[in-house]
Amino acid sequence: MQTPEPYQPASIYAPQGDGDAVTPRVFIAPQRYIQGPGVLDSIGRYLTLVNVRRVAILISDRGRASEGPRLLSSLDSENMDAVFCRFGGETSIEEIESHQAELDGRVDCLMAVGGGKCVDAGKSIAFRLGIPVVIVPTLASNDAPCSAASVLYLPSGVYSHFEFVPQSPALVVVDTGVVAAAPERYLAAGMGDAMATWYEAQACLKNPNGINVLSGRPTLASAAMGEICAHTLFEHGVAASSAVRDRNVDAPLEAVVEANTLLSGLGFESGGVAVAHGVAQTCTSLPGIPERYHHGEMVAIGTLVQLALEERLDETAKVARFFAQVGLPAHLGQLSIGTGDAAAMGTLIEGTLDWPFTVNMPFDVDASMLRRALFEVQEIGESVVTEVGDVAYRRLQDG
Numbered sequence: 527m528q529t530p531e532p533y534q535p536a537s538i539y540a541p542q543g544d545g546d547a548v549t550p551r552v553f554i555a556p557q558r559y560i561q562g563p564g565v566l567d568s569i570g571r572y573l574t575l576v577n578v579r580r581v582a583i584l585i586s587d588r589g590r591a592s593e594g595p596r597l598l599s600s601l602d603s604e605n606m607d608a609v610f611c612r613f614g615g616e617t618s619i620e621e622i623e624s625h626q627a628e629l630d631g632r633v634d635c636l637m638a639v640g641g642g643k644c645v646d647a648g649k650s651i652a653f654r655l656g657i658p659v660v661i662v663p664t665l666a667s668n669d670a671p672c673s674a675a676s677v678l679y680l681p682s683g684v685y686s687h688f689e690f691v692p693q694s695p696a697l698v699v700v701d702t703g704v705v706a707a708a709p710e711r712y713l714a715a716g717m718g719d720a721m722a723t724w725y726e727a728q729a730c731l732k733n734p735n736g737i738n739v740l741s742g743r744p745t746l747a748s749a750a751m752g753e754i755c756a757h758t759l760f761e762h763g764v765a766a767s768s769a770v771r772d773r774n775v776d777a778p779l780e781a782v783v784e785a786n787t788l789l790s791g792l793g794f795e796s797g798g799v800a801v802a803h804g805v806a807q808t809c810t811s812l813p814g815i816p817e818r819y820h821h822g823e824m825v826a827i828g829t830l831v832q833l834a835l836e837e838r839l840d841e842t843a844k845v846a847r848f849f850a851q852v853g854l855p856a857h858l859g860q861l862s863i864g865t866g867d868a869a870a871m872g873t874l875i876e877g878t879l880d881w882p883f884t885v886n887m888p889f890d891v892d893a894s895m896l897r898r899a900l901f902e903v904q905e906i907g908e909s910v911v912t913e914v915g916d917v918a919y920r921r922l923q924d925g
């Protein structure tokens with residue numbers, strides 16, 4: 527079993543010359559994105575585009591029980607063989623390497639079927655096996671499916687590091703019927719992750735030295751995707767949540783699934799990330815937080831902190847109001863973080879300052895600015911919750 531050299535996009539896209547080369551604009555994307563109710567039943571036909579004969583399906587026990595039979599039947603109709611491998615639940619190096627050992631030389635494509643962690647593990651396993659990856663998200667809870675990067679965690683769930691892979695997914699297939707059957711909290715978490723996209727892309731675009739996740743400059747295309755993503759959420763987010771409660775696939779749900787998955791995925795990867803994700807990734811090192819909250823819920827708070835840091839307090843209140851309406855945390859207290867907890871505040875500030883993409887902000891960020899922004903988010907969020915109520919938040923957290 528051979529493990530490829532770690533891949534860093536900077537080695538390809540960043541200027542390699544003697545300092546006078548210009549950082550190029552870089553945009554990457556999966557080869558095909560397919561979304562609609564029932565598309566899983568045609569997965570075999572879509573896979574004929576990738577030219578494979580033997581597919582490994584990375585999936586949890588629960589996913590296998592619900593989606594396994596239809597996946598097998600569709601692959602079988604195209605004379606493709608499939609082998610299931612059980613996703614254990616964490617995107618850790620340990621889990622990735624054990625699947626690499628199990629599948630080495632046995633398959634010519636890996637299909638990852640599940641939530642964000644399964645999808646990211648699939649990309650890292652396929653990279654080690656040197657085969658294409660096909661992503662089948664069963665939740666619209668995050669923007670992992672379209673990117674060529676995995677967020678790796680320690681087996682305990684604490685954030686470890688980013689791993690980049692050179693190839694974007696060959697196919698991303700989103701069955702909105704499956705997404706609509708998942709609990710509402712997942713769709714809301716995806717909206718929390720997606721809402722950051724436009725604000726983080728704006729920071730990178732405004733800062734002449736801002737770079738995207740690939741170490742290139744953002745394109746106008748990725749900024750436009752981030753912008754339409756935010757507009758789509760503001761317009762259809764509340765209706766999409768109610769569609770999921772009714773297990774109904776309708777136009778608002780289709781729009782929000784595309785925003786959470788495609789627009790946010792392309793938007794963050796090629797548009798760049800900034801403080802919102804720095805705060806979110808730091809939250810995973812606070813005791814009890816990664817076990818209780820989704821990535822998108824932490825990003826929601828991160829987005830509010832970034833907006834307060836930019837002194838856009840009206841926008842902070844507008845976004846907090848949207849979060850309260852769809853059941854996302856609107857202040858730190860709703861993420862179980864007390865502003866009076868000096869240790870937690872210190873960790874959040876230090877972690878965000880250490881986050882490699884905090885320098886994408888169009889101004890220098892220091893500890894006192896971050897501290898002020900954290901307190902402002904608490905104050906604004908509390909007044910928004912007084913105004914909007916916490917019915918949606920309670921429903922999702924208690925559900």
Ligand SMILES: [Zn+2]
Nearest residue numbers: 669719821825
């Ligand atoms: Zn994210």
